[in-house]
Amino acid sequence: MQIGIGALCRKEIDKGTPLGMKIKDIVEQAKILDIETVRQMIEPVLEEAVAHNRQFVVDGYPKTWNSFNFLTEFLAAKNIEVVCINMFADDDVCIERIASRFECHQCARTYNKNGIQPQVQGLCDTCNEPLSQRKGDDSETVRFRMKQYHENAEPITNALRERYPCIDVDTSKWPVDYCEQFLDSLVRVHK
Ligand SMILES: [Zn+2]
Numbered sequence: 001m002q003i004g005i006g007a008l009c010r011k012e013i014d015k016g017t018p019l020g021m022k023i024k025d026i027v028e029q030a031k032i033l034d035i036e037t038v039r040q041m042i043e044p045v046l047e048e049a050v051a052h053n054r055q056f057v058v059d060g061y062p063k064t065w066n067s068f069n070f071l072t073e074f075l076a077a078k079n080i081e082v083v084c085i086n087m088f089a090d091d092d093v094c095i096e097r098i099a100s101r102f103e104c105h106q107c108a109r110t111y112n113k114n115g116i117q118p119q120v121q122g123l124c125d126t127c128n129e130p131l132s133q134r135k136g137d138d139s140e141t142v143r144f145r146m147k148q149y150h151e152n153a154e155p156i157t158n159a160l161r162e163r164y165p166c167i168d169v170d171t172s173k174w175p176v177d178y179c180e181q182f183l184d185s186l187v188r189v190h191k
Pocket residue numbers: 104105106107108109124125126127128129
């Protein structure tokens with residue numbers, strides 16, 4: 001199963017819970033989620049995955065040292081085997097992709113004007129809901145987010161790399177081109 005912080009946030013905001021309202025406030029003020037808020041959101045999902053013995057992918061997390069400490073301690077306490085997958089691409093490729101991305105509000109499935117498109121234009125294949133661009137996905141905001149990423153997240157990626165086996169995947173090409181290479185590396189790491 002896939003655990004994405006962005007999707008968890010949006011789900012919580014949609015539910016309108018006190019936690020959701022708090023997250024909405026933080027997101028709208030472009031502040032970084034504090035460790036306690038993230039813990040309240042992600043811990044039950046992680047606990048459930050572990051309880052059901054499910055393999056899971058934590059997507060786009062951790063991005064701060066607080067969340068790095070929380071996640072690595074959690075994984076160590078549960079004795080979970082971890083592989084770090086570092087998917088990267090040139091900044092210009094990332095900016096172009098994010099700016100042409102559309103998402104289903106219902107199931108968070110994403111499509112891309114230049115890549116995987118829905119069968120019916122503007123509607124999600126899974127739930128038939130209208131697709132829209134995420135707030136903050138315009139190219140100017142994306143450029144700013146990329147800068148923040150390089151400053152904040154790269155040192156964390158390096159720390160994960162020191163701790164766990166790591167697979168680097170150059171995603172500058174489209175999935176069909178790098179999938180085979182990625183699966184090969186995954187098999188090798190597990191040997
Ligand atoms: Zn959908």
